[in-house]
Amino acid sequence: MFNLSYKAQRYLILFGFLTIPVVLSLMFSYYPAFSLLYYSFTDWTGLGWEMHWVGFANYKEVFTRPEIFSVFEHNAYYFVGGLIQTAVALFFAVILTGKLKGRNVFRAMLFLPYVLHSVAIVIMFKNVYHSEYGSLNLFLQSIGLGSWQQEWLGNPHLVNVSLAFISVWKFFGLSMVIFIGALQSIPADLYEAAKIDGASGWQAFRFITVPSIRSVIEMMMILTLTGALEAFDIPYIMMLGANGTDTFVSKTVDMAFKFQQAGLASAMAVVLLLIVMFFIFIQRKLLFRGGE
Template identity: 35%
Template sequence: MTRPALTDRPPAAPDPPRRAGRASGPSRRRRRLGVLVTITLFVLPALVLFTLLVLAPIALAAYTSLFKWNGLGGLPQNWIGLDNYTRMFADEVFLGDLRRGGLLIVLSLVIQLPLSLGLAMLLNQKMRGRAFYRLVFFAPYVLSEVITGVLFTMILSPEAGLANQILGTVGLSGLQSSWLAEPDTVMMSLFLVMTWKYFGFHMILYLAGRQGIPKELGEAAAIDGAGPWKQFRHVTLPLLGPTIRISVFLSVIGAIQLFDLVWVLTAGGPIHSSETMAVTMFQFGFKRSQIGYASAISVVMFLISLIFALAYQRFVMRRDTQGAITTMGDQR
């Protein structure tokens, strides 16, 4: 008999047994389908509400802005194309709205937000009655815009207002004024009310951001010889960057869409000197029944807000959003 040839190859290993828990192809497809159905059921109600309450009104406003329409008699019929937009950018009142909105934005960024930041840094220190001061400064934000407007209408009243009475008592009668009734003083009066109403909100934002900064960083800077100002400039301020950027964003968007306070305080007067885009839109839409023109103003307001929001997120808040996405990805 011939012996089989010997080789150096080891015997073939047996195929590994399949794990009992390993899902087959159809099972994986069923699982993915179940996950997709679950996600759809949770997202669909929010998507329907967003479509009905946000997307549909935007589309309707854009559509009606192309017509001359008073809001009555069914759907608009008198097509005028872009005439409402042409009229808008030739209207001195609307151009004044843009200038006044820009003024409020600049004043908010230069005065209101630094004031809020300074108070936040002050109230972060150990001091007696700190919780009480925080409550007092934040309380105006809790009040509604209507209550705030009515309150300051009485305070800034030309005859019996508290502001003029205090100025007369301390011997500054020459500074008394018809605050909300004079074109030269109405915008500064309006900004004063805005600052009183909203500075507490920004103060709380900065205070929360400041308390999120580890104390060890300030202590290390102090050991290296940095005084309070250098600690604030080189440690606290850079680490408060994300909070400051959010605060700036909210302040700008709020100034663009400002309506309640202006309407209660002055209704846009005197002689359109305190009117904003939202007030002009309300005047034409609900007072003069020019729905097409009011819709055009609302579309421009929306586009200004959208362009600013996208540009701000793209060029200013880019690092913040990327950091948040990276952190979320690391936690998965």
């Protein structure tokens, strides 16, 4: 190699560094994706390699079986929770970006839930939501609100709200840290000039803060949407889809591994990908077209 010219060495090094990530991407991203697409047109059971081509039969079944698409109603709880989470995270980010004593301690405390594993969080909240010895019902009783006690995981009208709250609690810290990073990039001179001109705190937030972090807000909205559509770990670990808590992803997993219909599950995964891409396109073109 040392006998090669500098230009040849440079191209060889660049080729070597580019080849490895491209090969890994082809092996672990594109090949599984194209395999998933192929399986969606077959009746593969997920066991062995015996499969038959069925064309669009799996996709027809996805769109004609009401119990498959009806679970998106459960995903809606996570989307609404994500919107609330984003708004509250921005509020706390504004507060913790200011001159608040001990702000780093508050940042660490609010970010800590995101570091915890989903299984540990489920165990924690099972003790919170338990109907007999759960800390939430005990707290309500201790402050004289015993009539508000509920079977938080047994009531079909409250169970998805309870699970969505867990998701909000877990990912709140991440949203807050992202907003803090965006807020710290705004020049302080803008706020000083606005203060001199007599602008209120709300006016400074509306006309300086929001336009300055518009792209970050857009990203958080996309993450909220995709996170809601792909909700899986917390509801599946907590309830295993019982009591009307199954989401589209958990339905897909059950279809593949419980009912051994990997072909149909692959079609559901492709449909979910198309739905996510469609909503992201609509969001970027309609909601945020003014920023382009």
